[in-house]
Amino acid sequence: xxxKLILTRILYAVLTLLAVSVVVFAAVEILPGxxxxxxxxxxxxxxxxxxxxxxxxxxxxAVMRYANWLGGVLQGDLxxxxxxxxxxxxxxxxxxxxxxxxxxxxxxxSVPLSLLPAAAQAxxxxxxxxxxxxxxxxxxxxxxxYLLASIMLILFVVVIPVLPSTSLVTDASGFxxxxxxxxxxxxxxxxxISIYAIRLLRDGLIDVLSRDYVRMAELKGMPxxxxxxxxxxxxxxxxxxxxTALNISYLIGGVIIVERVFSFPxxxxxxxxxxxxxxxxxIEATVLIAAxxxxxxxxxxxxxxxxxxxxxxxxx
Amino acid sequence: xxxxAVSPAISAPxxxxxxxxxxxxxxxxxMAILALHxxxxxxxxxxTPYPYDAIGTGVGATGMSWQHPFGLDQLGRDVLSRVMYASxxxxxxxxxxxxxxxxxxxxxxxxxxxxxxxxxxxxxxFFEAMISIPFLILGLxxxxxxGPRLASxxxxxxxxxxxxxxxxxxxxxxxxxLQVVTRDYVTAARLRGESYPAIVLxxxxxxxxxxxxxxxxxxxxxxxxxxGSFGFLGFGxxxxxxxxxxxxxxxxxxxxxxxxTTIGPGLALATLVFGLNLFTDGLARYLDRAGLxxxx
Numbered sequence: 001x002x003x004k005l006i007l008t009r010i011l012y013a014v015l016t017l018l019a020v021s022v023v024v025f026a027a028v029e030i031l032p033g034x035x036x037x038x039x040x041x042x043x044x045x046x047x048x049x050x051x052x053x054x055x056x057x058x059x060x061x062a063v064m065r066y067a068n069w070l071g072g073v074l075q076g077d078l079x080x081x082x083x084x085x086x087x088x089x090x091x092x093x094x095x096x097x098x099x100x101x102x103x104x105x106x107x108x109x110s111v112p113l114s115l116l117p118a119a120a121q122a123x124x125x126x127x128x129x130x131x132x133x134x135x136x137x138x139x140x141x142x143x144x145x146y147l148l149a150s151i152m153l154i155l156f157v158v159v160i161p162v163l164p165s166t167s168l169v170t171d172a173s174g175f176x177x178x179x180x181x182x183x184x185x186x187x188x189x190x191x192x193i194s195i196y197a198i199r200l201l202r203d204g205l206i207d208v209l210s211r212d213y214v215r216m217a218e219l220k221g222m223p224x225x226x227x228x229x230x231x232x233x234x235x236x237x238x239x240x241x242x243x244t245a246l247n248i249s250y251l252i253g254g255v256i257i258v259e260r261v262f263s264f265p266x267x268x269x270x271x272x273x274x275x276x277x278x279x280x281x282x283i284e285a286t287v288l289i290a291a292x293x294x295x296x297x298x299x300x301x302x303x304x305x306x307x308x309x310x311x312x313x314x315x316x
Numbered sequence: 317x318x319x320x321a322v323s324p325a326i327s328a329p330x331x332x333x334x335x336x337x338x339x340x341x342x343x344x345x346x347m348a349i350l351a352l353h354x355x356x357x358x359x360x361x362x363x364t365p366y367p368y369d370a371i372g373t374g375v376g377a378t379g380m381s382w383q384h385p386f387g388l389d390q391l392g393r394d395v396l397s398r399v400m401y402a403s404x405x406x407x408x409x410x411x412x413x414x415x416x417x418x419x420x421x422x423x424x425x426x427x428x429x430x431x432x433x434x435x436x437x438x439x440x441x442f443f444e445a446m447i448s449i450p451f452l453i454l455g456l457x458x459x460x461x462x463g464p465r466l467a468s469x470x471x472x473x474x475x476x477x478x479x480x481x482x483x484x485x486x487x488x489x490x491x492x493x494l495q496v497v498t499r500d501y502v503t504a505a506r507l508r509g510e511s512y513p514a515i516v517l518x519x520x521x522x523x524x525x526x527x528x529x530x531x532x533x534x535x536x537x538x539x540x541x542x543x544g545s546f547g548f549l550g551f552g553x554x555x556x557x558x559x560x561x562x563x564x565x566x567x568x569x570x571x572x573x574x575x576x577t578t579i580g581p582g583l584a585l586a587t588l589v590f591g592l593n594l595f596t597d598g599l600a601r602y603l604d605r606a607g608l609x610x611x612x
Contacts, residue, residue, distance in 0.1 A: 019445030027457050138597075142590035144541040146548045147582045150564055154575045165572065253452035253545075260549055261568070271453070272549055275460045287457065291448045298448075 006303050013299040020291040021073070025066050028280045073288065079281035081274075088285045092270060096289070098169065099259070099266035103251050105182050106189035110247070113190050114197035119228060121198075122205035137198055145192045145254050149261040152188055167262040185258045192254055193247045200243050208232045241308075245301035249294045340605075343598025349591030357407050360400030368401035369393065369556035379574040386580030389567055395580045398558035403584065405559055409470050410539035413477025418532050420478070421485025426516045426524065428486065429493030430502075440490075443483035451480045452545055459551045468554035477542055481535050488531045492524040499523075526603045533599050537592035544585055560585040 053059050057068060072079060078088035117137075121130045143151070157165045167181035208214060209232055217227045256268035263269075267286065274282035326334075336344065365383075366373045374384055376392035386395035428436045446454060458476045459467055466472045496502060497520065505515045521528075544561025546552035553559045555566065563581040570577050 015441065016444050016448055019441050020448050023442075023445050023449070024457070027461050138593065139590065142586050142593055144544055144561075144585065144589070146545060146561065146564055147586060150568065150571065150578045150582060153568075153571050154578070158572055158575055249450050253450040256452055257545060257548065260565075272456070275456050276550070278460065283457070283460070287449060287453055290450055290453055294450060295448050 002306065005306055009299055009302050009306070013295050017288075017292060017295055020295075021070060021288060022066070024284050024287045024291075025062075025069065028283050029062055069284070073285075078285040081282045082279045083274075083277045083282070088281055091282065092267065092285060092289070095265060095270045096267045098264070099255055099268065101178075102182060102185055102189070102258075102264065102266060103255060105186035106193065106251065107247070109186055109190035110193045110197065114194040114201055117194075118198045118201035118205060121202045122209060123224070123228070125202075125206050133198075137195060140191070140195045145188060145257045146261060148192060149184075149188045149258060152184055153261070156184060165262075167264040169265065181262075181264070185262045185264055188258055188261075189251065189254050193250060196250070197243050197247060205232060208235045211235070241301040241304040245297040248297040252290050252293060340598040340601045342594045343602060346591050346593070346595030346598055349587060350595060353403065353407070353588050353591060356400055357403035360397075360403045364394075364397035364400045366394040366397045368398050368558055370397075377570050377573050377577075380576050387574045387576040389563075389577055390570060393556075395563070395567070395577045398563060399560070399580050399584050402558040402560055402563065402581070405470055405553065405557065406540055406543060406585075406588070409474040409477065409543050410536060412471070412474035413543070414481065414532065414536045414539050416475060416478030417481025417485050417535060418528070421482040422489045422521070422528060423516065424482070425486035425489025425491075426493040426520050427512060429490045430497050430512060430516060430520060436490075439486075443486055446483040447487070451542065455480045455542060455546060456549070456551055459546065467551065468557070470553055470557075473543060473546060473552055476546075477539050480542065481539075485531055485535065488527060489524065492527045493520055496520050496523045530596065530600050530603065533592065533596035537589055537596055540585060540588050540592075 057065055060068075069079065076089070078092070080086070081088050081091050084091060117133055121133050124130055140148075153165060156163045163184055164180055167185055169178055169181050173181070214227060214231050217231050218224075255266065256272060258264065259266045259268040260272065267289075270282065271286040271290070273279075274286060336347075339347075370393060372392040373394045374381075374388050374392055376388055377390050378384070379387045381387075384394050384396065386399060389395055389398075424439060428439050449457070455476050458479050459473070462472055462476075502515060502519050505519050510518075540560075543552060543559065544564070547559040547561030547563075548565045550562075550565070552562055555562065560581040564578055564585075567574075567577040567581075
């Protein structure tokens with residue numbers, strides 16, 4: 001029963017990803033300007049254009065090109081970047097690794113940043129602490145990530161000059177270069193994720209804390225700490241999983257902004273560069289990867305909540 | 317819904333005032349902030365201390381002074397003037413984009429709920445795919461697809477915001493619509509042989525107003541953020557036209573010398589979003605109190 005439910009969910013994810021590939025391919029297809037003139041320049045002879053069109057397969061109808069492209073993608077070949085003439089895998093690979101490190105740091109930081117305030121607020125809802133924390137949260141909610149990044153730059157680069165203003169890392173960067181480079185971008189990302197997570201977690205925890213089994217544990221004389229970590233948190237994990245998935249989609253968008261602010265050489269900057277250059281294969285690949293990450297995270301979260309929720313398990 | 321009889325002796329402004337007083341505090345504060353923003357936007361359209369695109373109104377890249385409270389950017393343009401002039405552009409794009417997304421999202425979502433079957437299934441798959449592309453990326457693709465000639469056009473940016481919002485609005489509208497379409501009055505309308513658009517407009521829409529209003533306010537609050545991210549990444553309106561996100565990126569390099577040039581546009585953006593968030597929060601509470609948040 002559970003297996004069937006999970007299988008359906010996975011099938012859904014694959015279908016959605018397929019639909020994304022169609023949407024992306026169609027959007028890139030209607031990108032303005034002929035792809036060949038973009039490569040060869042405006043003064044190219046018609047013969048040269050014709051040769052290149054044939055070479056790139058642009059003399060075939062769009063449906064055929066889509067099929068070829070999808071076939072390649074399924075075999076792990078994302079095509080060749082138009083602007084650098086290198087394979088897309090080669091261009092994206094190292095950048096994706098950089099961004100994965102950044103995202104992981106941000107994610108690890110965001111766990112205590114969201115759990116601790118949420119727990120403190122949920123333990124005494126309506127208290128002065130809760131009210132002040134909620135108010136701060138509400139103000140921070142109005143500050144977009146690019147503005148938050150600027151504020152952090154002013155604080156830790158201008159007012160207290162301890163950190164570098166750009167996070168350029170290269171192959172030659174040592175461990176401490178990486179640490180210094182990663183602090184500001186990952187803190188900005190972590191804060192902007194936590195702002196959303198805290199609100200949801202707080203409400204979820206308050207709900208769980210009012211349940212009978214938590215009351216029972218409290219009445220047994222269990223220390224509050226144990227009640228919270230052993231009884232309340234595990235039961236708030238279902239919703240938390242969904243928040244995590246949401247965070248990952250947010251991370252993908254946030255990464256683009258943060259990489260731009262701090263000039264971090266990652267996946268987001270490749271995507272922005274590809275869009276600015278009209279580099280079709282690179283755009284298609286980056287968007288597809290972003291969607292793949294989002295869909296995978298969402299599907300895993302759904303499967304997680306199917307597995308942890310006995311009601312959902314027996315429903316179908 | 318109850319209709320309160322109002323005695324004609326009370327004047328219209330007084331009635332408006334007492335109506336305003338009965339709204340949640342958050343909503344009133346939000347409305348006050350928004351009113352201030354609208355005022356500044358109108359003022360910025362008519363008058364700014366210096367022309368927004370005038371180069372060299374003082375020494376470039378200098379900080380706060382009485383003549384230039386928000387400082388001067390690299391080209392010596394007055395940042396306060398640019399922030400003020402940007403107001404109406406941001407409000408225009410945000411409002412138009414939100415309304416566009418709400419309008420088509422609501423119609424498609426409600427039709428999807430009403431018609432069901434294959435129409436619903438196909439539309440849902442399509443929207444699901446659009447939602448799987450993070451909204452910033454979806455917006456950037458849409459702007460790139462429109463081409464360089466249209467790219468910096470404020471109306472196009474607004475349409476892109478609408479396109480990004482559309483599938484998300486449609487999902488909310490569909491969920492709200494599904495609760496309504498099985499009601500007797502909808503069945504009656506169907507049996508009368510009324511067309512789908514007529515049923516959506518006359519029967520379904522009015523009964524889904526609560527959740528859709530909250531969605532509208534929520535989207536309006538996110539629109540300036542999204543527009544700012546486009547500008548910040550260089551995909552929004554282009555210089556010399558000012559926009560807060562664009563200005564944040566223009567003045568990013570000045571952050572070591574004159575941080576005030578980024579604080580100015582940042583403050584404008586944050587207060588607008590804060591006002592819209594307050595308004596949304598209050599509106600949700602108000603509708604909740606009136607029992608309007610769930611579809612009837």
